[in-house]
Amino acid sequence: MATVRVVLPYHLYTLARCEAELALDIAGPVTLRTVLDTLEAAYPPLAGAVRDRATGQRRPLIRFYACQDDCSNLAMDAPLPDAVATGREPLVVVGAIAGG
Amino acid sequence: MPRIRVLVGTRKGAFILTSDAHRRDWQVSGPHFGGWEIFHIAGSPANPDRLYASQSSSWFGQVIQRSDDGGITWNPVGNDFSYVGDPGTHLHYDGTSRPWAFKRVWHLEPSPSDPDTVYAGVEDAALFRSTDGGQSWQELPGLREQQGAKWMPGAGGMCLHTILLDPVNPARLYVAISAAGAFRSDDGGASWKPINRGLHSQYIPDPEAEIGHCVHRIAQHPARPETLFMQKHWDVMRSDDAGESWFEVSGNLPSDFGFAMAVHAHDPDTVYVVPIQSDSEHYPPEGRLRVYRSKKGGNDWDALTDGLPQQHCYVNVLRDAMAVDALDPCGVYFGTTGGQVYVSADAGDHWQAIVRDLPAVLSVSVQTLP
DSSP, X not given: OEEEEEEOOHHHHHHHTSOSEEEEEEOSSOBHHHHHHHHHHHOGGXXXXXXXXXXXXXXXXXXXXXXXXXXXXXXXXXXXXXHHXXXXXXXXXXXXXXXO | OOEEEEEEEETTEEEEEEEETTOOSOEEEEEESTTSEEEEEEEOSSOTTOEEEEEEETTTEEEEEEESSTTSSOEEOOOOOOOSSOOOEEEOTTSOEEXXXXXXXXXXXXXXXXXXXXXXXXXXXXXXXXXXTTSSOEEOGGGTTTTGGGOOOBTTBSEEEXXXXXXXXXXXXXXEEETBEEEEESSTTSSOEEOOTTOOOTTSSSTTOSSOXXXXXXXXXXXXXXXXXXXXXXXXXXXXXXXXXXXXXOTTOSOSEEEEEEEOSSOTTOEEEEEESOXXXXXXXXXXXXXXXXXXXXXXXXXXXXXXXXXXXXXXXOTBOEEEOSSSSOOEEEEOTTSOEEEETTTTSSOEEEESOOSOEEEEEEEEEO
């Protein structure tokens, strides 16, 4: 069981009524899919807000950053960096800088 | 004394405006859901404290919020708007076919008799219904069977924006879609038929086609439900046979382009529209914000200007941004893309701004509370 830190943008943590940074216990491999599955199970209002409901893919204006890298285009089942899996670094969910 | 609650959806949140029956002094609550687009908020006629709000964002998608205390507190409910089966494709602006994809909820229409039943009109156009207070949503797919592959977006997207639940016949529903047209169901939403005979639209290859008209709004009076009024992309239309046929009632309007429309609460022949210069210039003719009222069911229109800006006004009034209350005299309300919400407490003769500096107003609905 890994404890993964996830940082949410303002609109998502206010929607979920949670803290901006969460600690999620992940069973099995630490991937975008397992982290997001756990996040949505713990905070149901976030279902559809990060991943498109129909496709299961990242919404176009959502980005994922970790360890100062852009993980947005990682495959959903690819392992996240060890520093994320061990909780030393957070997975940061970002609303893309677009529009106003 | 009755009270009035005005539910305002804007580009950056929701606002709730309340007053006593004089409709002179207003309290403003909000923003609720600050920073989110609130396409529509609607109250249940069966339980006025039950409100539904469509909250959306290009970043974070669709949320439906529900309040059970008149908008003091809210909770997110279901946001899974999955089409039934493979929805196939519809036409795009350029004539190509695109897959159907859910984008947002434009309009919420609560049942007049059951607070837990509410309809949602969505983009890409379809009609959904919830019977559990918004926790889950089921599409009524018979609507898309009406030549859905030929529907195409209007400038705002391919949206189902108008839902009328017939006040006499519970099995009868009307919807309107930009740009597909108007449709009617006589079996509770299971099957549908296009009701666009008499519409003439020069922006489609066959101006009198059964499908493809950009209907902006339909309005109805509960005492005469077979009479419908329509603000089309161009033309103000009327039907006296539940949409089987339409005829134009634009009459002496300075422009018959527009979006918003409402019918007086107590007089089925009194109709309100807000003419807009053109589809290329989304502002009032001559920079003068005028509501036009017909007391004869159309054709003969009078400009209502007292209290409205009559120079340098270049706002728009969107399709869901006009409503009436049920008091006597009837109150009329509308919101603008400039952030003003206006009220007339005397059926349109005089106007005052309730608020002037909100974000662009997307929708206005009104509850008359006991």
